[in-house]
Amino acid sequence: MSFERDDRRAPRVGTVKEVTSLTNPIIKDIRALSQKKHREETGTFMAEGLKLVIDALELNWSIRTLIYAKAAKGKAQVEKVAAKTIASGGLVLEVSEKVLSAITRRDNPQMVVGVFESHYRPLADIRPANTETYVALDRVRDPGNLGTIIRTADAAGAAGVILVGETTDPFSLETVRATMGSVFALPVSRAEPRAFLDWAGKSGAEIVATHLAGSVDYRTIDYTKKPVVLLMGNEQQGLPPELAEGAGRLARIPQQGRADSLNLAVATGVMLYEARRHLLSLDTPEKSR
Numbered sequence: 001m002s003f004e005r006d007d008r009r010a011p012r013v014g015t016v017k018e019v020t021s022l023t024n025p026i027i028k029d030i031r032a033l034s035q036k037k038h039r040e041e042t043g044t045f046m047a048e049g050l051k052l053v054i055d056a057l058e059l060n061w062s063i064r065t066l067i068y069a070k071a072a073k074g075k076a077q078v079e080k081v082a083a084k085t086i087a088s089g090g091l092v093l094e095v096s097e098k099v100l101s102a103i104t105r106r107d108n109p110q111m112v113v114g115v116f117e118s119h120y121r122p123l124a125d126i127r128p129a130n131t132e133t134y135v136a137l138d139r140v141r142d143p144g145n146l147g148t149i150i151r152t153a154d155a156a157g158a159a160g161v162i163l164v165g166e167t168t169d170p171f172s173l174e175t176v177r178a179t180m181g182s183v184f185a186l187p188v189s190r191a192e193p194r195a196f197l198d199w200a201g202k203s204g205a206e207i208v209a210t211h212l213a214g215s216v217d218y219r220t221i222d223y224t225k226k227p228v229v230l231l232m233g234n235e236q237q238g239l240p241p242e243l244a245e246g247a248g249r250l251a252r253i254p255q256q257g258r259a260d261s262l263n264l265a266v267a268t269g270v271m272l273y274e275a276r277r278h279l280l281s282l283d284t285p286e287k288s289r
């Protein structure tokens with residue numbers, strides 16, 4: 001690979017561009033990806049860490065830009081992802097630690113960052129099979145909760161996460177961090193409440209909604225007969241009546257002690273592992289998929 005010094009021109013295809021200045025327009029553009037508006041306008045987002053970048057490329061996510069620290073230069077895996085980026089028409093930047101810190105807003109940044117094209121799976125494309133479990137989240141607000149849920153859903157072998165209504169962005173840096181890479185493995189869809197209920201009605205899946213006023217103990221439900229959509233409520237308000245009434249049943253996780261409710265991500269984890277208990281085995285994890 002050849003190198004080009006820091007300047008304001010776009011780099012030639014097939015080169016690695018060295019950048020040390022925070023005022024470089026390409027760096028300014030990448031830093032702007034911390035704003036949802038800019039992520040949506042460009043249809044791109046950032047993921048930090050070599051492992052995540054390798055995983056994303058293996059799962060065929062399109063990379064636009066690879067950024068790595070000078071100190072990572074020459075490392076075999078970094079060279080490999082750089083070559084892949086260039087081969088797919090992307091840009092490779094070798095930057096100072098100061099630039100990486102500014103891009104990731106961290107004092108001790110990861111050595112490698114990738115800018116990828118974001119992607120939602122259209123709800124209309126989903127035809128749930130009997131052994132499949134989906135998680136639907138009503139207006140989830142907290143990036144840490146969303147990231148943890150995507151990670152947990154991936155680990156439990158769920159088939160996808162559906163974002164209902166106005167939610168936090170699955171492609172924000174905080175959410176992507178919290179998914180630990182599962183955002184690349186698990187399809188994410190989004191829909192307004194009415195469109196979600198229409199899709200669920202036609203899909204043959206059963207919505208099991210969770211609600212603090214639920215009358216059914218979540219352990220008494222048979223999750224084996226149909227595809228299941230676990231519907232979880234907003235952190236502050238819980239499920240609105242429109243969604244609660246659209247669900248087949250309202251399940252409750254029993255509680256003792258003084259806590260009003262479980263944290264959303266914890267409640268989702270509990271439900272996922274119960275709903276998929278019959279499909280998850282310690283010996284053959286791949287068979288649960």
Ligand code: SAM
Nearest residue numbers: 210211232233235236238252253261262264267
């Ligand atoms: N103040 C909210 C309310 O009144 O519903 C609490 C919402 S709770 C933090 C977020 C979501 O987690 C709930 O809407 C529900 O989906 C789920 N959840 C939490 N604890 C639960 C429990 N014990 N049983 C059923 N669902 C629960």
